[in-house]
Amino acid sequence: MDAAQLALVFIHLLGMAAVVGGYFAGIRSVPKRLSAGMVHGTLLQLLSGVLLLGLAEMGTEPVNHAKFGIKIAITVVLLLISSAPHLVAAPTRSGDSIRHLSCCRHLGAHECRDRRICKVGGNMRNIIKTLRAEFAPVTVHAHCDIPCGIYDPAGAVTAAKTVARMVELIGQIDVTDHASRNKLVRCITAKEEHAELVKHEVQVIWSDYFKPEHLAKVPDLHDQVWKLLKLASKNKQNVDPAAAVELVAATEAFAKSFAASKA
Secondary structure, eight states, rough: OOOHHHHHHHHHHHHHHHHHHHHHHHTOOSSSOOHHHHHHHHHHHHHHHHHHHHHHHSSSSSSHHHHHHHHHHHHHHHHHHHHHHHGHHHOOOOOOOGGGGOOOGGTTSSSOHHHOOOOOOHHHHHHHHHHHHHSOOOOOOOOOOOOOOOOTHHHHHHHHHHHHHHHHHHHHHHOOOOHHHHHHHHHHHHHHHHHHHHHHHHHHHIIIIGGGGGGGTTTHHHHHHHHHHHHHHHHHOOOOHHHHHHHHHHHHHHHHHHHHOOO
């Protein structure tokens, strides 16, 4: 642990030296810009600082979180500034034009004075963009699986009736213009989405609610569910009024089987 901590402290100080050295090396440069060494040193300090914080948390001594937080915040600010080098450059003479402050994105109007810094800034923007994409929150949908004991086949019945209604509307549409075509597309989309919803609702109840002891009251449960799921798939694939009616009847029969299991 001590060896790792010493190595990280050395790397942390090395990054600080790169930042300070880069500052003094470019103190006479016009216009003022962050050097590649300063950017890399800042990134090195951030990474080593986070690792040092992790080691400190694993130790027995109290950790000064305020100190770590301030240092990491300053480092992150420096990295964000380095990702947009045109924001840190400033003219030092009255004759300097603002166009000299922009980066390689405007090379058609002028020549970038420091291609290396522009490249580093672009790389930092790509790194930040990648990190944002990797750690962006993802929305997932699932039943609770506590189990909560809250199950209701009414959703499947309503979805099946929606499928039947969409099939009825599709049969009445005469495609003559864009409006009728759009309505047809919406009806087909709703039909397929609700047929899939029937499958989902039935599968959740079948897999999460029903137990082996329920088969005594509903002996044909598995065969009933299997046929219902196949029927829902058929309604997704086709516009078949007879199949839609069968789907409604099958989901209503499933709802009755669910009620019977609770009796």
